[in-house]
Amino acid sequence: MLRSIFFLLPSWILLLVFFVGPILLTFYFSFTNLALTGTQAQSMEFVGFQNFAAMFEDPGFRVSVMKTIVFLFLSAIVGQQVLGFLLAILMKEKNQAFRRIIGIIVIAGWVTPEIVVAFCWVAFLSDSGTLNMLLNSLGLESITWLYSFPMISVCIANIWHGTAFSMMVFQASLDDVPKTVEEAAIIDGASKFQVLTRIILPMVKGSIVTNMILVTLQTLGVFTLIFTMTGGGPGTATQTLPIFMYNQAFVNYQLGYGTAISLVLLIIGIFASLFYIRSMKVQI
Amino acid sequence: MKFTSAKKLAGLSVLLIFCFMLAACSDNEANGSGDGGSKDELTITFRGGGGSNEGLVEWLNEEVIPQFNEEHPDVNVKLSPLKVNEGDYFAKVALLLKSENTAPDLVTEDTFMVNSDASAGYLEPISDKVKGWDEWGNFTENVKAGVIAEDGEIYGVPYNTDSRGLWYNKKVLKEAGVSVPWEPKTWDDILAAAKAVKKNMPKDVVPLWMNSGKATGEATSMQTFEMLLYGTGDPLYDQDKKKWIVKSDGLSDTFKFIDQVYEQDLGPDLSKALNGQGGTIAYQQLMPQGKLGIGLDGIWQAGTWREGGPAPWPESDKDLGFAAMPTQNGQDPGTTSMSGGWALSIPSKSNNKDLAWEFIKMASTKENNLNLQLKDRSLTPREDVAEEEEYQQMDFFEEASAYLENTHFRPAVDKYPRVSTVIQTLVENVVTDKLTPEQAADQYKKEVTDIVGADKVVER
Numbered sequence: 001m002l003r004s005i006f007f008l009l010p011s012w013i014l015l016l017v018f019f020v021g022p023i024l025l026t027f028y029f030s031f032t033n034l035a036l037t038g039t040q041a042q043s044m045e046f047v048g049f050q051n052f053a054a055m056f057e058d059p060g061f062r063v064s065v066m067k068t069i070v071f072l073f074l075s076a077i078v079g080q081q082v083l084g085f086l087l088a089i090l091m092k093e094k095n096q097a098f099r100r101i102i103g104i105i106v107i108a109g110w111v112t113p114e115i116v117v118a119f120c121w122v123a124f125l126s127d128s129g130t131l132n133m134l135l136n137s138l139g140l141e142s143i144t145w146l147y148s149f150p151m152i153s154v155c156i157a158n159i160w161h162g163t164a165f166s167m168m169v170f171q172a173s174l175d176d177v178p179k180t181v182e183e184a185a186i187i188d189g190a191s192k193f194q195v196l197t198r199i200i201l202p203m204v205k206g207s208i209v210t211n212m213i214l215v216t217l218q219t220l221g222v223f224t225l226i227f228t229m230t231g232g233g234p235g236t237a238t239q240t241l242p243i244f245m246y247n248q249a250f251v252n253y254q255l256g257y258g259t260a261i262s263l264v265l266l267i268i269g270i271f272a273s274l275f276y277i278r279s280m281k282v283q284i
Numbered sequence: 285m286k287f288t289s290a291k292k293l294a295g296l297s298v299l300l301i302f303c304f305m306l307a308a309c310s311d312n313e314a315n316g317s318g319d320g321g322s323k324d325e326l327t328i329t330f331r332g333g334g335g336s337n338e339g340l341v342e343w344l345n346e347e348v349i350p351q352f353n354e355e356h357p358d359v360n361v362k363l364s365p366l367k368v369n370e371g372d373y374f375a376k377v378a379l380l381l382k383s384e385n386t387a388p389d390l391v392t393e394d395t396f397m398v399n400s401d402a403s404a405g406y407l408e409p410i411s412d413k414v415k416g417w418d419e420w421g422n423f424t425e426n427v428k429a430g431v432i433a434e435d436g437e438i439y440g441v442p443y444n445t446d447s448r449g450l451w452y453n454k455k456v457l458k459e460a461g462v463s464v465p466w467e468p469k470t471w472d473d474i475l476a477a478a479k480a481v482k483k484n485m486p487k488d489v490v491p492l493w494m495n496s497g498k499a500t501g502e503a504t505s506m507q508t509f510e511m512l513l514y515g516t517g518d519p520l521y522d523q524d525k526k527k528w529i530v531k532s533d534g535l536s537d538t539f540k541f542i543d544q545v546y547e548q549d550l551g552p553d554l555s556k557a558l559n560g561q562g563g564t565i566a567y568q569q570l571m572p573q574g575k576l577g578i579g580l581d582g583i584w585q586a587g588t589w590r591e592g593g594p595a596p597w598p599e600s601d602k603d604l605g606f607a608a609m610p611t612q613n614g615q616d617p618g619t620t621s622m623s624g625g626w627a628l629s630i631p632s633k634s635n636n637k638d639l640a641w642e643f644i645k646m647a648s649t650k651e652n653n654l655n656l657q658l659k660d661r662s663l664t665p666r667e668d669v670a671e672e673e674e675y676q677q678m679d680f681f682e683e684a685s686a687y688l689e690n691t692h693f694r695p696a697v698d699k700y701p702r703v704s705t706v707i708q709t710l711v712e713n714v715v716t717d718k719l720t721p722e723q724a725a726d727q728y729k730k731e732v733t734d735i736v737g738a739d740k741v742v743e744r
Contacts, residue, residue: 035404235716
């Protein structure tokens with residue numbers, strides 16, 4: 001007993017210092033009026049639930065929650081998840097070369113760092129970007145993509161970046177579906193669609209939930225991509241919670257309020273995960 | 285056997301952690317005792333890169349640092365610019381000044397942040413040093429006010445000040461049928477000229493540029509919103525009552541004017557206006573190319589077009605005009621302007637405060653300050669420099685100095701920076717049609733009241 005405690009001690013210390021510590025600190029700061037500059041930077045006060053009360057009255061917060069939901073739904077759930085699954089299904093049992101080429105193309109998006117992805121898409125969609133050059137060469141007028149369709153633009157960039165992850169998760173789990181079960185179903189007269197919905201989907205349910213949780217948590221935290229592409233704007237068009245949090249903490253100098261928002265973001269992540277697990281009735 | 289190897293592993297882990305902690309501590313110490321090195325280092329932080337502050341960098345490198353090194357050969361002066369847009373500079377500076385390990389020895393402070401950073405304990409009061417310095421008497425009184433915080437202490441030495449007005453391209457206005465020199469007397473005159481440009485010039489010519497987004501930060505508050513607001517006679521802050529004015533006709537009219545400009549397509553495309561590089565696009569690209577009619581901005585833009593500046597434009601002295609910003613309906617005193625300026629301050633966590641003060645004194649001499657203005661094209665905070673012929677002959681100097689007569693300063697109170705960010709957001713919301721001018725005015729009242737407290741606001 002003592003020995004095992006002794007062995008685990010280093011990992012405990014590391015966890016406490018680098019993981020639990022910052023979370024507790026965030027928790028504490030979210031109940032203060034800590035600021036980046038001004039008198040409250042040096043003498044912060046404990047303000048109880050004031051930050052949270054202010055948040056729920058703040059129209060900016062409501063807008064950000066809505067934007068986060070839209071971004072999450074379009075880019076993570078519909079985009080990455082569905083597209084990733086479709087790609088995995090389409091590639092299933094296709095020839096090796098075909099799989100490899102598609103795989104490399106999709107994975108290129110995944111291995112590219114987020115900031116580079118953002119710059120690529122800015123270069124592609126900006127006023128004098130590649131897409132407008134193509135349109136112009138066809139005799140069409142330029143479109144201010146990032147200004148006129150900001151949410152769609154950032155969603156497409158995020159899908160491009162993240163789909164490969166879902167695809168790989170699904171590929172792995174689809175490979176585990178026994179071929180004999182599928183064959184048996186087909187012999188019994190099941191259509192391809194029935195095989196997909198009645199056999200394959202239930203068998204990979206666990207992966208779907210796991211992937212949904214991972215993709216959701218990753219998308220909830222997307223900051224660099226949106227900040228670089230649109231800065232959260234125009235107006236509040238792409239102001240998701242991480243952008244809103246950044247603006248409150250580092251533009252409005254309200255660190256306390258900013259950390260309170262980050263705490264809410266954490267709670268949203270936890271609830272979303274629980275929701276998926278419950279609704280899909282799986283054991284993790 | 286199994287037991288011993290596990291024991292070894294555990295021992296090794298503990299040892300590693302100790303080494304790790306020890307390394308962290310010793311690193312701290314090394315940074316903390318910066319004075320102890322063989323050669324002292326003096327770091328200066330300012331906003332640089334992307335064409336901003338080129339004049340300042342040139343001046344530091346070519347004039348001040350060589351002079352300083354002559355007297356202090358064992359000090360290594362290191363420039364450490366922050367390459368960020370205007371909106372991000374202040375947050376970055378605040379983060380740097382928080383810690384002993386990152387605080388520079390000198391920092392350039394926009395005077396509107398001095399109060400706030402001083403109350404945060406980030407800046408070193410230098411009142412005592414300044415009092416024993418015989419040059420301080422040569423600084424203009426109202427510019428000095430910018431570096432005195434609410435506690436009455438001095439927190440920096442100003443190196444420039446400025447005024448704002450309407451830059452206009454004479455060729456564009458002439459071609460559009462507006463008589464030049466252009467001297468608008470009311471806001472309507474500005475709109476009329478902009479409409480003429482829109483009507484008579486090609487589609488790619490922007491009639492009127494005003495910084496209008498959150499990304500352009502303080503420039504949106506000061507060059508656009510406050511230039512308009514202070515021309516209505518309703519300021520942001522009532523100095524006598526020490527209260528913020530959260531409702532006034534001036535506030536509503538200011539939002540209305542901004543709305544009109546964009547509603548009637550007199551402003552730039554929003555995709556350009558809401559960009560952090562807005563100012564660069566307007567004054568380094570559009571204006572010299574004859575694709576911008578009028579731009580509401582500061583005198584320092586002249587530095588953009590000087591020889592060796594980011595966008596040299598030798599004909600700018602002939603092709604450009606700098607008109608005074610009129611009051612709303614031409615009411616007394618007829619014109620209005622806003623002034624700010626920058627100061628050299630010593631962070632409270634600097635390791636070399638005395639050397640930093642020596643550097644400030646050297647940089648602020650009459651000769652050095654004159655040299656800075658010749659490069660940077662801002663206005664001088666020193667009365668004796670203002671009398672120099674070389675200074676007076678700078679392009680647009682005469683106009684810019686004249687605007688100082690009716691100029692205003694931002695409220696020198698702790699909460700101003702936060703109110704300013706509210707203004708930036710609301711202006712962007714009006715411009716992008718998220719809010720009507722009336723809704724923006726109501727929202728302003730609500731948000732500013734939340735920030736400063738209900739007992740510190742007043743309606744007009």
